[in-house]
Amino acid sequence: MDGVSIARTPEPPYTAVIFTSLRTPGDQGYARMAARMEELARLQPGFLGIESAREGLGITVSYWSDDAAAAAWKQVHEHVVAQDRGREVWYADYEVRVATVTRAYGARDGERG
């Protein structure tokens, strides 16, 4: 897992998938799955980066070249299995938001947007 650094994304536009979740108690294979999904996401066409943090609430933002790349990742078999198990076992609540990043700026390059 490497979601602990700020993703080095290109100039917008690109796609962000914001996945917010509340866990059920206990691990139940969650940590292993999460590491595997991040590893697998990095291999997909159009993957740009991933950022994640959990502090009660979990937030994972994955970045993709476009909506089609994000949609394709949603359909990858091993990921579909994980999504099903997430709904059944790991998540008490979750929300997925697919968004188009239109502006970005940061500490590295001063104000771009």
Added chain:
Amino acid sequence: MDGVSIARTPEPPYTAVIFTSLRTPGDQGYARMAARMEELARLQPGFLGIESAREGLGITVSYWSDDAAAAAWKQVHEHVVAQDRGREVWYADYEVRVATVTRAYGARDGERG
């Protein structure tokens, strides 16, 4: 602070501001500012919700009715002061991404998107 629950946002489209950061060591007034900024954000026109977590990496996603509402919040005086101090003192690195949420689905309502 109440960024520990999943924001109850309306049907898309709406605007998400994804703020990712790495802190400098020590508090230096950070916790108080963060609580105040969340309190202040909730009072702004077009505010829809906020979610945040920090685990090494900090991720805060605020949701707004549209880009204009998000841009207006960026210009609120007390927030401008906090942004300046953030660049100078609190953040070792950060990135802000402004995005348009186009699809959303979650546990509460089955698949919408």
